[in-house]
Amino acid sequence: xxxxxxxxxxxxxxxxxxxxxxxxxxxxxxxxxxxxxxxxxxxxxxxxxxxxxxxxxxxxxxxxxxxxxxxxxxxxxxxxxxxxxxxxxxxxxxxxxxxxxxxxxxxxxxxxxxxxxxxxxxxxxxxxxxxxxxxxxxxxxxxxxxxxxxxxxxxxxxxxxxxxxxxxxxxxxxxxxxxxxxxxxxxxxxxxxxxxxxxxxxxxxxxxxxxxxxxxxxxxxxxxxxxxxxxxxxxxxxxxxxxxxxxxxxxxxxxxxxxxxxxxxxxxxxxxxxxxxxxxxxxxxxxxxxxxxxxxxxxxxxxxxxxxxxxxxxxxxxxxxxxxxxxxxxxxxxxxxxxxxxxxxxxxxxxxxxxxxxxxxxxxxxxxxxxxxxxxxxxxxxxxxxxxxxxxxxxxxxxxxxxxxxxxxxxxxxxxxxxxxxxxxxxxxxxxxxxxxxxxxxxxxxxxxxxxxxxxxxxxxxxxxxxxxxxxxxxxxxxxx
Numbered sequence: 464x465x466x467x468x469x470x471x472x473x474x475x476x477x478x479x480x481x482x483x484x485x486x487x488x489x490x491x492x493x494x495x496x497x498x499x500x501x502x503x504x505x506x507x508x509x510x511x512x513x514x515x516x517x518x519x520x521x522x523x524x525x526x527x528x529x530x531x532x533x534x535x536x537x538x539x540x541x542x543x544x545x546x547x548x549x550x551x552x553x554x555x556x557x558x559x560x561x562x563x564x565x566x567x568x569x570x571x572x573x574x575x576x577x578x579x580x581x582x583x584x585x586x587x588x589x590x591x592x593x594x595x596x597x598x599x600x601x602x603x604x605x606x607x608x609x610x611x612x613x614x615x616x617x618x619x620x621x622x623x624x625x626x627x628x629x630x631x632x633x634x635x636x637x638x639x640x641x642x643x644x645x646x647x648x649x650x651x652x653x654x655x656x657x658x659x660x661x662x663x664x665x666x667x668x669x670x671x672x673x674x675x676x677x678x679x680x681x682x683x684x685x686x687x688x689x690x691x692x693x694x695x696x697x698x699x700x701x702x703x704x705x706x707x708x709x710x711x712x713x714x715x716x717x718x719x720x721x722x723x724x725x726x727x728x729x730x731x732x733x734x735x736x737x738x739x740x741x742x743x744x745x746x747x748x749x750x751x752x753x754x755x756x757x758x759x760x761x762x763x764x765x766x767x768x769x770x771x772x773x774x775x776x777x778x779x780x781x782x783x784x785x786x787x788x789x790x791x792x793x794x795x796x797x798x799x800x801x802x803x804x805x806x807x808x809x810x811x812x813x814x815x816x817x818x819x820x821x822x823x824x825x826x827x828x829x830x831x832x833x834x835x836x837x838x839x840x841x842x843x844x845x846x847x848x849x850x851x852x853x854x855x856x857x858x859x860x861x862x863x864x865x866x867x868x869x870x871x872x873x874x875x876x877x878x879x880x881x882x883x884x885x886x887x888x889x890x891x892x893x894x895x896x897x898x899x900x901x902x903x904x905x906x907x908x909x910x911x912x913x914x915x916x917x918x919x920x921x922x923x924x925x926x927x928x929x930x931x932x933x934x935x936x937x938x939x940x941x942x943x944x
Contacts, residue, residue: 489705490712491633495775497713498581500636500768502681503720504761505584508737508744511725513899514674516734518665520722525666526678527714529889533852533882534710536859538703539874543866550851551786557858561926564792568922569851571783572915575814577683577844578776579821582607583836585769592762604826608819610770615815618777632771636764639757640716643745644723646752652726659730660722669734672892676900679889680845682713724748777814784810792925834902839911842901847915849890856883 511519540553550570555563586607594600648656659665727748728736737744750758785807788795796809825836856879863875893900898908 486701486705486708489701490709493705493709493775494637494713495633495771497681497683498768498772499633499640499713499716499720500761500764501584501772502717503640503724504745504765506677506681507721507724508741510674510677511721511734511744512737512741513670514677515666515669515671516737517660517725517730518668518671519674519678519725520660520718521662521666522671522674522678523681523714523717523721524661526675526682526889527710527718529882529885530682531707531710531714532878533856533886534706535874536863536879536882537855538706539869539871540859540862541702541706543862543868550855551783553862554851554854554858557860557862558854559926561923562854562858564787564926565919565921565923566851566854567783567787567792568918568925569847569854569915571780572918573683573844573847573851574776574780574783575817575821576840576847578773578780579818579825580837580840580844581769581772581776582610582818582822583825583832583840585610585766585773587832587837588769589766592766595762602826603832604822607822607826607832610773611815611818611822613770614773614777615811617774618781618811618814632767636768636771637716639761639764640720643749643753643757643761644720647723647727647748650752652723653729653732654726656726657730660725665730670896672896673899675889676845676893676896678717679849679893680841681717682710683844683848727752777811777818780814781807781810784813839901839907842897843911843915845900846890846893846897846912847918849886849893850915850919853883853886853890856880856886 507519510522511517515522537553540556543556551563551567554566583603586603586605589606589610590601590603593606724745725733727733728744740747746758746761749761788810822836825832830836859879860876860883863869863879869875894912897912898905901908901911
């Protein structure tokens with residue numbers, strides 16, 4: 464583990480990831496992975512149509528509160544574990560090597576599948592937008608590989624460069640969401656301002672389980688606050704502040720934006736409107752309240768929003784493989800750090816090849832990039848990441864029960880337990896509605912759930928049979944099995 468107090472001579476002896484990102488940079492990475500414009504313009508209308516209708520805003524707040532409570536223990540533990548790999552490192556520290564590797568396998572599955580899912584949605588959106596504005600009408604997979612090449616180039620370079628790119632794209636899309644929300648609220652929506660969307664009755668109307676499923680999916684990428692510990696200026700301070708800031712920002716942004724979309728159609732009419740226009744409800748709202756040009760801009764910016772998410776997840780996966788290799792559980796070559804850029808460049812290249820192969824398989828099978836590639840893989844990612852977060856909650860409780868380093872009751876016991884229980888409830892609701900999330904096939908749902916379970920068991924088994932001791936300095940792998 465590279466501690467924040469490591470000396471320059473020690474760093475020279477064992478090169479590690481390098482970077483100088485602070486709170487703002489990490490918050491950009493997290494929110495970019497959440498892809499706010501994609502969530503508001505893409506997922507929100509479907510969430511309203513299939514979930515609890517006007518209760519979408521309070522659903523986002525419920526998920527944000529659960530994650531905020533979970534974040535208390537998560538951020539507290541970041542002072543003890545500044546290891547690239549975050550959830551993997553935390554589960555290993557609290558529960559041991561075998562569950563830790565199981566969590567790492569699940570996290571890799573989650574990030575890989577969600578990135579592949581976004582390639583499908585981003586490529587389909589790009590193809591549609593380019594053709595709409597008079598460009599060549601190319602197959603979706605051509606655009607997927609173009610986007611992949613750009614992501615590969617930025618992912619290979621320093622994390623500081625990627626952060627700057629994400630920052631520009633993210634500020635633009637957040638500004639557009641804020642402007643749209645402000646326009647709706649200033650004009651009073653369709654029937655005036657009301658706060659019924661924030662009531663318990665709104666939350667429990669319709670299908671709150673499906674709504675929670677979409678809401679939690681909109682927060683995937685949350686772990687990025689701790690993934691970049693090695694590349695921050697001051698991990699002990701930066702990670703906790705960035706974690707709380709990211710969760711609050713995402714939660715408030717989604718709640719306000721979804722409230723504006725609800726008011727634009729009216730609380731009593733929005734679910735019917737979303738069912739009639741599941742693909743373009745938000746774009747229609749933008750056209751009505753900001754004009755046709757703003758709607759066109761939002762359509763184009765969907766591509767940049769999706770690209771920002773692709774880059775954020777690419778960076779996260781590359782750092783997971785780096786952490787596993789550094790701990791001796793993946794080929795040692797994957798732990799290599801670029802001498803100039805300070806990036807996990809080999810892991811980045813491997814991630815690019817993995818994404819290329821998976822997208823190529825779906826393309827050759829003639830799969831629909833949205834209805835199959837995006838929907839199926841996003842469903843797998845949501846369940847897998849929830850499972851990792853539940854494991855992390857348990858690991859945090861166990862770790863602080865054994866450690867004398869921090870005796871604060873709320874930070875080390877109460878908040879981790881409450882956050883874990885909240886995540887268990889959300890996970891149960893998501894699994895109950897999983898068939899709906901991946902398109903209605905019970906058989907396919909069972910296959911994907913079995914794949915998630917087998918991934919965790921395989922990682923755990925690897926931890927059991929592996930005889931490799933942790934290399935000195937890699938604390939995430941040091942606890943006994």
